[in-house]
Amino acid sequence: MDFNKTTVKSLEGEYFFNTYNRNPEANILIEKGEGCWVWDDAGQKYLDFVSGLGVNSLGHCYPAVVKALKEQAERLLHTSNLYYTEPQVELAAYLVENSFGQRVFLGNSGAEANEAALKLARKFSQQEHGHHKHKVITAGRSFHGRTMATMAATAQNRYHQGFQPLLSGFNYASFNSIGSFEQLVDEETCAIMIEPVQGEAGVYPAAPDFLQQLRDLCDRRGLLLIFDEVQCGMGRTGHLWAYENYGVEPDIMTAAKALGGGLPIGAMIARDDLASGLGPGDHASTFGGNPLVCRGAIAVMQTMLQDGFLEEVVRKAGILRGYLEDFQREYYSFIKEVRGIGMMQALEFSEPCVSQVRKNCQEKGLLINTVGENIIRFLPPLIIGEQELEYFYSLFRNSLEKL
């Protein structure tokens, strides 16, 4: 069959569950990616500020990742977790040596990493303090995934509709309000789970003291603190981990998206003393720690840990932020707020215009992501160059002018 945009769209309509809200105007079939750019089937080139929603942090087909994958693909694609493999432990060592944690579990996605974190929190707390310990407090507007447990952890009604009864044991407090978390802690609470920067909701960073307040609360009440760094981790904020911006360490952390450089992976990282929480048979994943995927992730980590890599992210994020602030100054009446950390930024508009801005951008060759009717979320590849940022500036400005 001859695949083109029209046939793919029609086959998708025929064979796929209609779960993906593809941008109505998007209507593009992406065929190829290189660096910060993607090409559609008509050869049209786009600057990719969506980056697979935070996955393509090293851009598309980053050479070191591709090389690592090619080499591994010729040696071993998969084996059962009944046996040892080298890439798995090498990746775990990278994660441990470059984070607060000492123990790693590997899965295939953000939701799966969060599932592991929730299971560990419950099991460890029940072992230590008794079977009543099961509740987890999460923050309003959070997003932790689409599985039954992570959906229940996600404090947004719209994701729950039609799937009730939800897994019990989740309470929702207000983001950045320590009082609302304090009020919800009771004898059954075992953990607090939070995104240091809420991504899906439209890029809301935790207030400077908030994570420390949560840390103190957890220490006082014997709770585990879980940071969901699925989106904000892996260099996105200019540090390897978002928690480093706040100087506050969790007990358990999850990472995914950018970790695999485009391959599906999720990791749960925890303190050593929690290791007894999950023993043989308590948790597993057939593909978790797959050698091919781990090789890709090792290449990503090696790249991000190179001298100067993260400093460059901070420098270029400063340029991006400056541009966004320029837009706000210029279009003051309808850009309400610029917010974010590092290469995770958002513009909030006072009017519901973002789908039109997205459409204008795409026509000019720039892919951006919108949240709801008023927010644009910017997640460019961390490797973006100054010229590409300038190109973004002129295309985006043009798209605003066209409004």
Ligand SMILES: Cc1ncc(COP(=O)(O)O)c(C=O)c1O
């Ligand atoms: C903070 C956060 N946690 C969890 C997830 C779920 O990740 P996945 O889609 O890989 O299951 C996401 C996805 O956007 C996320 O942003």
